[in-house]
Amino acid sequence: MSTVRKVVPTAAHPKVSRSDWTLSKSVFALAIEPLTIAFTTTGRKAYDVMLWIAQRHPATPDGGYSSPVSDILRGYGSSTKASERVQRYIEQMVQTTVVWRPLAASDSGTLHLEGFEPAASPAVKDEARTFPLLAEARLYIRGGEAWVTWYYPPSIKEQLLSPERWAQIELKSIARLSTYTGVALYEICARYKDSPGGLTSKHDPDFWTRVLREGGGSKPREFRKFKNELLMPAIAQINEVTEIFIEPIEHGNKLEQRTLQFRVFRKTKEIERVPDAADVTLVLRAAKMGVRESDLDALTLKYGALKVTEGLDAMEAQINDTSETKILNRGAYLKAVLTNRFPDGGVPEPLSAEELRPLQKVDPRVEQQALIDAWRANRQKQIRAEFTALPEGEKVRWIDQAAPTILQSALSTPGVRRRVAEHDWESPLISRVVLDVYATARHGAGWKDPSEIDLVMFSVAEARQK
CATH class of the missing domain: 1.10.10.10 (Winged helix-like DNA-binding domain superfamily/Winged helix DNA-binding domain)
Known part of the structure; x- marks a missing residue:
């Protein structure tokens, strides 16, 4: 692994x-x-x-x-x-x-x-x-x-x-x-x-x-x-x-x-040229259209890149169609298109009802924000676990450092003030401030703002767990 x-x-x-x-x-x-x-x-x-x-x-x-x-x-x-x-x-x-x-x-x-x-x-x-x-x-x-x-x-x-x-x-x-x-x-x-x-x-x-x-x-x-x-x-x-x-x-x-x-x-004399960038155009185009790279590679192996490109053109036209019939499984749809256009000794089966079921469109911005929110929730868990593992004396020091911010907030109540005095930080209202003060000092002000690579690594880990 x-x-x-x-x-x-x-x-x-x-x-x-x-x-x-x-x-x-x-x-x-x-x-x-x-x-x-x-x-x-x-x-x-x-x-x-x-x-x-x-x-x-x-x-x-x-x-x-x-x-x-x-x-x-x-x-x-x-x-x-x-x-x-x-x-x-x-x-x-x-x-x-x-x-x-x-x-x-x-x-x-x-x-x-x-x-x-x-x-x-x-x-x-x-x-x-x-x-x-x-x-x-x-x-x-x-x-x-x-x-x-x-x-x-x-x-x-x-x-x-x-x-x-x-x-x-x-x-x-x-x-x-x-x-x-x-x-x-x-x-x-x-x-x-x-x-x-x-x-x-x-x-x-x-x-x-x-x-x-x-x-x-x-x-x-x-x-x-x-x-x-x-x-x-x-x-x-x-x-x-x-x-x-x-x-x-x-x-x-x-x-x-x-x-x-x-x-x-x-060759007697090698052609001098700057190496071209790896040709990932087909891969990137297929990914944007919802086709997994493993599925694309299998189809390219069978039909060749030119025929797969034709299939992607046909699928893109269907995706852009304003009719209600949308594609659910795009890898299966691309395979069916290629089988129909380039038959290999058999009659292709029609797409199933599930594959033709209307596809719900997802706003990429909403999807990205959902990933960021999930990353932040996971980051909060990490910081909480990190703080919980500290010696009691060090926890008290961080709670005292966060106390002025807590006591001056509009949410300060007699119950909250009592918890702060008793160094009881588990309450959500108190822990949010204590953990923020601790994490900012230890990991910097951007501790809860993910970078692009943070999101990539998080999504890979999530996918592996699923």
Whole structure:
């Protein structure tokens, strides 16, 4: 489980140097299949940047690695405007269990993990090992800035940070790629860009569909469709914006088991350009329309970004329609639109009555104020618990300090004055003033005014509890 808590790190973290954006990524972390949940494009990019940071900076005393969230965002070409999404991506890394699938037969005997028996022979070709991407992650505030500290599973930590065999991954190239398939394929092929042969190993189509998609337990698509809708566009983008050029080579025929490999070579001169911002336009647009990112990723994997964009256009027109029929489950509606427009061997079922039930519009300002009120109520509970834990003598001192304000208020009655004299602070009229005086002195005048990151962290914690 990931934890979200406010802590003060014991080790300072220097700003990320921008002089070298090359990550030495262990070969066993290249061809992975996410099992438990779908691993998003941005999540994989952020994981690469966190590895890059961990390889260049010392661990904290308890074995973790720390960085400002803004450095991770800049590392994969995004902006601080996306900071509210970082917690979600980091939680993905903790919750995502992946299977490592060796790229070559020679890799099967090279990885020695704590708790695993080494391969008996290099002849073992289909060996797979399972592990979480992160063991734990903590998000907190330091000096008014969002930071994260993360921990790698002990069994794979050394291979990740000091790999015996690695691929040279250019983070500036990663930043330019807009799909998970593109990022995963680039990382695999980058291993071979300086190889004399320049050829990846041969694998059957099922292998490639598993390691080049977000995963999450869904059934892999038919390779023909995967190739046309995801693989070929990813190859075209890699060839256009990165330092390598790749081309697919298919072997076999209808009578034989087909295999696929890629020819890879480094371009004579890499195109010099400033890394583009991560393309989160589709994600942000879908989020504004009420479609969860996990649902969007699944539909994009199946239909491709262009078709999903068409579906969003159709759904937006329906949302803006003035008729009484409104959309309750927008993820299901988008799926139905895509199924209708791009049928895949079946007749789509009509939307249920519940999905077509009129949707009550919520004013964003009302929703935001409700979140602020909930945060303040929770903050008041925290301050009360903090004050309750004080020694009795210290409580008396704070009650005496708040007494003039209480006694001079219009609400001062004989009963209130008696309670103040007896240092009985539990009454709501008295505790409100006492706790405000205490919290203002200890935490500053803005102790009950949440920042944007406070609200983000609070909403994440609330969602997890629900």
